[in-house]
Amino acid sequence: MAVAASPRLLLLVLMGSFPAHATLSEEEIRIRSAVDARRDSLLATLDEWVDQNTGTFNIEGLRAFSQRLLKPLEELGFTVRSERGPELDIPGRGRFETGPLITAHRPALEGQGNPAHFLLVGHYDTVFEPDSPFQQFRLSAESPGRATGPGIVDMKGGIVVMLAALRVLEQSGDLGAAEWTVIFNADEEIGSLGSRARIEEAAQRATTGFVFEAAYEGGVMVRSRRGLGQFYLTVEGVAAHSGSAHQKGRSAIREIVEKVRLIEALTDYKRGINLNVGTLRGGTKRNIVPFHAEAWVDLRYDTPELGREVRAEIEEISGRTFVEGTTTELWGTLHRPPKIETEAVRELLEKHAEVAEAMGVRPPEPVHAGGGTDGSLMGAVGLPTLDSMGAEGGDAHTDREFIEIDSLTRRAAIAAILMRRLALERKAPQP
């Protein structure tokens, strides 16, 4: 991917000088060194965490792992609460309990005026269940400086980055300059269907949001994201012998095929709508008229209006009948609103880039991403949020998932310095 320098950066280069903010202050240099000194210990923590399976449906694994997240927050002076994850009922999966939802809070010191309130969010579930062959942390043999493992960048690495940033701010005495809320959820990989309400509620009380999902390779930040929807169609028909009683049968496959064809046809790249029928299952045997069929549909959309419009169209298609005698049920949700790049987000991205620049990391242009995160939920309720604050890496959701090891300390220092600047700025507004 070609990455162009921003006009602002270009201007700075032409001027041959950087504004004061594009260098680190003495305290900031100390923060950076303190994080750098912890590189090995951060990597050791990540190694240990990645080896512990936390697939979204592995409730035992999630419960065990969630314990590890409590102590670091308590040591930082947070009041920590771990509660049973909400129960969900998902088509094709049935009822199940999600992993514990952890919330932690730390007030600002007295006498801070009207302090910033930061909401930091991370998920500790991964897409890799215990039956996946991909279970282990490994230093990459082919690419020195990289490590691979399930959830290593999506997002146990991000949680390591977040906690390292908080810890160094505690050591520098800066944590008290702001109010802090931290949420760790365990159902992000299925769309945060259970934790959504809690995240939105916390977002309404905060002034700035940070989600420690991965940055792209090279530290590329996300400026905006598409909205996501998911739909599940089940069709019931009538079974019959395909030879002697074919006309008595009502084919669920014929019915669902008509519907998924129309649903896919709603795709309109120009308007920003993608529809993908990702799975289609039906029937039992060649010589039985199929009495059951089901399909999962994924929707990506660019504006809230488009999401509502397409949902209504899917409902309309699902409500039609093509094969008399079949019935269709539709389950669906627009689980990730689009994350819009507001003026406040643009400002945050600029301040983030300034810190990176001051650390000698030339920040590439932020990108528009196709996937959603909890940052989309926070943005949709009006909280200015940066949601790619985590480690750098890639190939998430595959057995090649990797992290750039150096990014653990680099990203933790950027996060700490940025949050510190925002907290102090708020305390003493610039004239």
Ligand SMILES: [Zn+2]
């Ligand atoms: Zn993630």
